[in-house]
Amino acid sequence: MLSLHKKYILNTDNFFPVTVKEAKQRGWDNVDVVLFTGDAYIDHPAFGAAVIGRVMENLGLRVAIVPQPNWQDDLRDFKKFGKPNLFFAVTAGNMDSMVNHYTANKRLRSDDAYTPGGRRAYRPDYASVVYCNILKRLFPDVPILLGGVEASLRRLTHYDYWSDKLRPGILIDTKADLLVYGMGEKPVREIIKQINQGKKLGELTNIPQTAYLLKSNELNNPENLKIHKLFSHEECLKDKKKFAQNFKTIEIQSNLLSDAGVITQKAGKDTIVVNPPFLPMEQKELDAVYDLPFTRMPHPKYRNKGAIPAFEMIKFSINIHRGCFGGCSFCTISAHQGKFVQSRSEESVLREVEKLVEMPDFKGNISDLGGPSANMYKMKGIDLSICETCKRPSCISPNICKNLNTDHTALTTLYQKARKISGIKRIFIGSGIRYDMLFDKNNQFTKSGKEYTENLIKNHVSGRLKIALEHISGNVLKIMRKPGFVLFEKFQKYFYEINKKLGLKQ
Ligand code: SF4
Secondary structure, X not given: OOOHHHHHHHOHHHOOOOOHHHHHHOOOOOOOEEEEEOOOOEEOOOOHHHHHHHHHHHOOOOEEEEEOOOOOOOOHHHHOOOOOOOEEEEEOOOOOHHHHHEOOOOOEOOOOOOOHHHOXXXXXXXXXXXXXXXXXXXXXXXXXXXXXXXHHHOOOOEEEOOOOEEEOOHHHHHOOOEEEOOOOHHHHHHHHHHHHOOOOHHHOOOOOOEEEEOOOOOOOOOOOOOEEEOOOHHHHHHOHHHHHHHHHHHHHHOOOOOOOOEEEEEEOOEEEEEOOOOOOOXXXXXXXXXXXXXXXXXXXXXXXXXXXXXXXXXXXXXXXXEOOOOOOOOOOHHHHHOOOOEEOOHHHHHHHHHHHHHOOOOOOEEOEXXXXXXXXXXXXXXXXXXXXXXXXXXXXXXOOOOOEOOOOHHHHHHHHHHHOOOOOOEEXXXXXXXXXXXXXXXXXXOHHHHHHHHHHHHHOOOOOOOEOOOOOOHHHHHHOOOOOHHHHHHHHHHHHHHHHHHOOOO
16 A cells, blocks of 8 residues: 555645646636746745645635746746636745855855755746746736745845845835735734735735735724834935935834834835734644644655655654744844744644654754754743833843743653654754853753753764754854854753763764
8 A cells, every 4th residue: 555655756736736637636717826936846834835825725725836947948837727716926935035045245146955866057137026027927917925934034124145236125126015024824814814815915014024016105004003114215225324224214113012113215216115013823723733634755756856855855754833032143043933932832733743754755854953943942932911012133142031931841751752653763953052041141051952952962963963053153153143152062061971970982
């Protein structure tokens, strides 16, 4: 008998249709949404296009996916499903297309982890702009919903490292009708709800965590939210400090639990409006996302086309939380996922461990049970009413906030329970550890931090432990909002002591 996953590999019915033939096999003559993505289509909760597709499917929509459409031929990939009933959805993929294409030295990368065989050149530079412009040209009357990390982090004037220029918010270049920033599940649910009530995508101006171009001079602000008017794009071009001030406003407003306001910014004749974010997801909401019927596999069309490196890397790993309160000044995680950590329930994570055990080539080893920072699971403020008015970009830099609960017990318990599941040999922690959270204000290990560290070193290190250390200079670390080097030395000493005690050579 075929295992569950072998059936998935062979059967396109378990995936969103990527061709008209597959749509017809489902009995569909038309689709509600056509979703274009710069990545290969991998039906796994680590890939944004699959998650958003599954959320829309869960709301009753017929979704087709066009992964890595060819933008250089007669554009048949963009035309093949015709006009969708509701809208086109566009994402550049799991990464910004420029980060995907170029190294930090601006050299063209020779591979692409999100394409079968690791082959490059399957998406254009600035993919969101290219895809949206093609769609607007071919189907001017079909609205476009734009999302993904590229759109999210470029929603207002931003520094584009590759052209070494400030660029205006991406709505200007894409002319998308609505942009979702951050993690898209909640805004997409609200968008579909309002569309089901009879509204059109281009009319939606009141949905949290979305941005749009103002069509008239009047801002629709029925709840009378505070309006934060940024320096215009043109003012930023003239004055770096104004750009920096804008960034600060955006960072604060994107991470407020209460009283976040609307941000507006002029760019040429246009005005971009950014609505405040949704509140972070509740545990049950996050669990519900992971309960959607992902096959956890690449679409069968990629059979014999070579492994997809990004999938190979995560296929035996599990994400247990999202968001990061580290607030590192160079990092996109809190800018995209937010400062407040949102954790899955223990049951939800353990259910996923059991699903992994069923996978055909699973040999018993989980490569990661982690998140943006490995050890922030279930951590939050002790008194949330204090967090509600807090404007600190980081809960742990320059020091650990007194109101932050850094108890590691829930995480240690989760590791222990996951280890006991039949079919599991080893669980490694591949995400980086924030070791500063293991210490108290006197730089001594906390009780739960020590217990966690011993358990980690004994059971979860694959030879090398990854930690979130980025530099050795105190001044640089401070600017990066990272802990001082002294804590690293302390942690390292302890790491070797424990290894010696256990007879391990890690
Ligand atoms: S009060 Fe402390 S724990 Fe709460 S958000 Fe602010 S820094 Fe973080």
